[in-house]
Amino acid sequence: MEISLPPKEEQKRIAQKLDALLDRVDTLKSRIDAIPTLLKRFRQSILAAAVAGSLSEDWRNAHGDAIDGRKLHDLLRALHEKAGGHARGNASDPSDEAHDLSRDDMPPQWDIAVLRDICEPGRPITYGILKPGPELEHGIPYIRVADFPGNKLRLEGIKKTSEEIDQLFKRARLRAGDLLLSIRGSVGRLIKIPAELEGANITQDTARLSISPTVSTDYVYWALLAESTQRRMRAATRGVAVRGINIGDVRALQIPLPSRDEQDEIVRRVEQLFAFADQLEAKVAIAKQRIDTLTQSILAKAFRGELVPQDPNDEPASMLLERIRAQRVAAPKPRRGRKPISST
Structure with a gap:
């Protein structure tokens, strides 16, 4: 297997650059991974405001006290009584x-x-x-x-x-x-x-x-x-x-x-806000896919020699290899001794 070997000083620059970039990728991943939880809380806060009346408070204030859910409730009970009431079962x-x-x-x-x-x-x-x-x-x-x-x-x-x-x-x-x-x-x-x-x-x-x-x-x-x-x-x-x-x-x-009119207004607002959250969630999913491929893209760029600028003053990698070969030739070879014969 052949591996492209840059000069030693360039290797150091690549390693430093990789550490910095991959740390940023990890930070970005953690932030992206947190967004679905935030969107879940956002949706629940919308529904909490919807059933508490705060989501439609401005609408209710603009329409006055004539908008009354108690009258609707009376109508619903009257309809059941007219139909014979609720069966106990x-x-x-x-x-x-x-x-x-x-x-x-x-x-x-x-x-x-x-x-x-x-x-x-x-x-x-x-x-x-x-x-x-x-x-x-x-x-x-x-x-x-x-x-x-x-x-x-x-x-x-x-x-x-x-x-x-x-x-x-x-x-x-x-x-x-x-x-x-x-x-x-x-x-x-x-x-x-x-x-x-x-x-x-x-x-x-x-x-x-x-x-x-x-x-x-x-x-x-x-x-x-x-x-x-x-x-x-x-x-x-x-x-x-x-x-x-x-x-x-x-x-x-x-x-x-x-009231029924306020129900319709609440539904309109909830669906509008949920649609916004859905759009954001889709964008987050696309961003997550891109981030998942970012690490491999950075590594590929590093091994192609495109991650950091090359310095002509760096010692060529060929000289580094020659020095490594010379050190290996000069290094004493380990002696192989005979295995002792065991006596029984």
Whole structure:
């Protein structure tokens, strides 16, 4: 193998330059690696401001006290009463200590609504199929918690069950625009159902949320992802081997409720800020790829002799090699002694 050898003094300059540049690359890497955590905090701070009312405070001040979430809450309850009220079912009672949202945590024009009141009458919060049976090539698709890691739906992993099993759990069938919340294992994951899964079903590890048309589904989506709501879900989670939140606690989850107009404004602002964060995240990913190749680029430049200027006053590398060869020739060769013969 042949290696290009620069003069000794140039080697020293290359080593010094490499140390300085690679230190800067390491510093840059550490700063870039910290940005995803900062963006996660940024997104959570947006959602915290959204559900506390501070994100839309200027909008609310401009529209006066006529914008009142309490009136919307009264309307939602009236719609449920007209439809016959909430069925008790066999759900466990909610854990009162977990649902600790206070009116002090929101503007006076807002109200505290429980999730079951926000859902559409006739489509209550429910879980789905207990045992989907063997996977089928053709059948009714059903969504598992594993199908939406990180709140992102992966359509390629969707499995199918039989029409007979789907019929047994027809109460849990999905419509486009429904929300799906994970309630066992990884509690708190959330997705919005796309049009291509209209009529699909769900498993017992998820809960379907069909939001009332009088409420913004997107607002409820963001409110459920806010850390304050996620904390209340964690507080209501029970179990040892498989941890989960019972359907009674899901129905009792508290949502800060502004007027519909303010909900729409909050959604607009959240999505605008999240889009900015997404753009920054994409730029960071590109920058990280470039930084990952920067070290090899610097080393390649060093070995091509392009990293530092060459000095004609440096002793040529050929003279250095000649001196090394002469030292090796002059060095005494080690004597090889005979191995002593062992006597037995």
